[in-house]
Amino acid sequence: MASYHLSVKTIKRSAGRSSTAAAAYRAGERIECQREGRLHDYTAKRGIAETFILTPENAPSWAQDRSSLWNAAEERETRRNSVTAREWELALPSEISAEDRSQITRQFAEELVSRYGVAVDVAIHAPHREGDQRNHHAHVLTTTRKLEPEGFTTKTRVLDSAKTGGVEIEQMRGVWAELQNHALERVGEVERVDHRSLEVQREEALSQGNAPKAEELDRDPEVKLGPAANAMERREMRAAEREGRDYEPVTERGRAVHAARHTRALFAEMRERLELARDTYGAEREAGQGRVSAGLAALKAVAAKERGARAGPEYIRERLTWVVGRSKDRDDTPKSERRNHTRERLKEIMDRDAGRDGQAAVHKLVGHGDPELDEYTGCDAGQPYVNERLKDLLNKPREKLEIENARDQEKNQEVEKDRDIDRGATYGV
Numbered sequence: 001m002a003s004y005h006l007s008v009k010t011i012k013r014s015a016g017r018s019s020t021a022a023a024a025y026r027a028g029e030r031i032e033c034q035r036e037g038r039l040h041d042y043t044a045k046r047g048i049a050e051t052f053i054l055t056p057e058n059a060p061s062w063a064q065d066r067s068s069l070w071n072a073a074e075e076r077e078t079r080r081n082s083v084t085a086r087e088w089e090l091a092l093p094s095e096i097s098a099e100d101r102s103q104i105t106r107q108f109a110e111e112l113v114s115r116y117g118v119a120v121d122v123a124i125h126a127p128h129r130e131g132d133q134r135n136h137h138a139h140v141l142t143t144t145r146k147l148e149p150e151g152f153t154t155k156t157r158v159l160d161s162a163k164t165g166g167v168e169i170e171q172m173r174g175v176w177a178e179l180q181n182h183a184l185e186r187v188g189e190v191e192r193v194d195h196r197s198l199e200v201q202r203e204e205a206l207s208q209g210n211a212p213k214a215e216e217l218d219r220d221p222e223v224k225l226g227p228a229a230n231a232m233e234r235r236e237m238r239a240a241e242r243e244g245r246d247y248e249p250v251t252e253r254g255r256a257v258h259a260a261r262h263t264r265a266l267f268a269e270m271r272e273r274l275e276l277a278r279d280t281y282g283a284e285r286e287a288g289q290g291r292v293s294a295g296l297a298a299l300k301a302v303a304a305k306e307r308g309a310r311a312g313p314e315y316i317r318e319r320l321t322w323v324v325g326r327s328k329d330r331d332d333t334p335k336s337e338r339r340n341h342t343r344e345r346l347k348e349i350m351d352r353d354a355g356r357d358g359q360a361a362v363h364k365l366v367g368h369g370d371p372e373l374d375e376y377t378g379c380d381a382g383q384p385y386v387n388e389r390l391k392d393l394l395n396k397p398r399e400k401l402e403i404e405n406a407r408d409q410e411k412n413q414e415v416e417k418d419r420d421i422d423r424g425a426t427y428g429v
Helices: 019-027 066-076 098-116 165-186 198-207 211-217 227-243 252-286 291-305 313-330 341-353 359-365 371-377 386-394 398-427
Strands: 006-012 030-033 038-041 048-054 083-092 120-125 136-143 145-148 151-155
Touching: 006 165, 019 030, 019 038, 019 066, 019 083, 019 120, 019 136, 030 066, 048 066, 048 098, 066 083, 066 120, 066 151, 083 098, 098 120, 098 136, 098 165, 136 145, 198 211, 227 252, 252 291
Parallel strands: none
Antiparallel strands: 006 083, 030 038, 048 120, 083 136, 120 136, 145 151
16 A cells, blocks of 8 residues: 655754765765764665765866765864755655655655755665565655855755745645655556645545544544654564464554554545445446446445455445435436336345345346356346346335235225225115
8 A cells, every 4th residue: 555755854964974874884884074074884784775966067077075074064064063965865665666666766866956946865775674565665865955067155044944844845745645646656556656745635535525534534644653663563463474374463562553554554444435336336336337237336346446345234335325325415316206116126125124134135137147246146036037026126115015905906996896885875775
């Protein structure tokens, strides 16, 4: 499932950090810090998929060397509490190829260069061999000063200011979301990422009448594990794998993250089924099919996709409820002043079957003799066709009709007898 992450951090001297050390660690290289006289050697580091440096046009050639670039950045700052670098941490979609991940990361880095005139040092990391194998990510280090032909010049105050910094970062978050979504679309992925807050996304979903998506977004942001909890969870994962048992989180943060991811996966699966059913229903209605036939086609589409994993009674009842409610909105045919007996009959059947096997409602709708849908709903093959079953569905059952007709005849005979008696009394018979 595609997820969005972009965070911005600063490399501060006041925190005991240096840009030379940060660059060496992220790129897995050996850099000697001339200001501190220290050697940062991370050449043994594993999991580095790609590194590259981008600079503005007409920048000096020495900026392409990682050691020269960051030593120059350190030398340009003279204060003890200077910020010598800024780090943009990006989560890369696992659904796309390594080449596509490299491409969108490069495009994001190019946007930083053109927008702020800084040098950008990129390191793309592969997932940790013992962690989540979807965790492709990139570390993008940028200088805090513009890089021009004469070297580093003015500070990028637009990112430092309290008034403009937040706005700029939010705009770059939008750029990163757009790059990812274009890449996902190119490979045919349905999922999309969104850089906005959960609250903003939820309000938009509600305004569009998308209740399932709004419910999915009604949650707290996912908690970040952190290095200590992450190490504990990895050890537990390895132990569970060795012992052949299911992994259960051992830390409070681990449990929160595990539950949040599981919930998101369930909502995503539900939304995918709903979208498939809605699209199928709409296509069938546009093709001239009635509500019931279109609803059956929607159920059949979901059945074909979910073959082998049968849906439970509650799931089927939800789909029927959706068909009933959706038909009111999607039906653009002329309507009379009469009540919609079809929809009312469907509701009556589902209400009556509540608490029992929810598939009973589908039995009343199905009957086309299609083995694929019969397998999904549990119906036997060779049932009456839809037009025959609609007599039972949309009207009263035949047995009930016969009983009521007999009662009506008896009442009519009694009425006629009473009338004959009254006539006899009147005329003296």
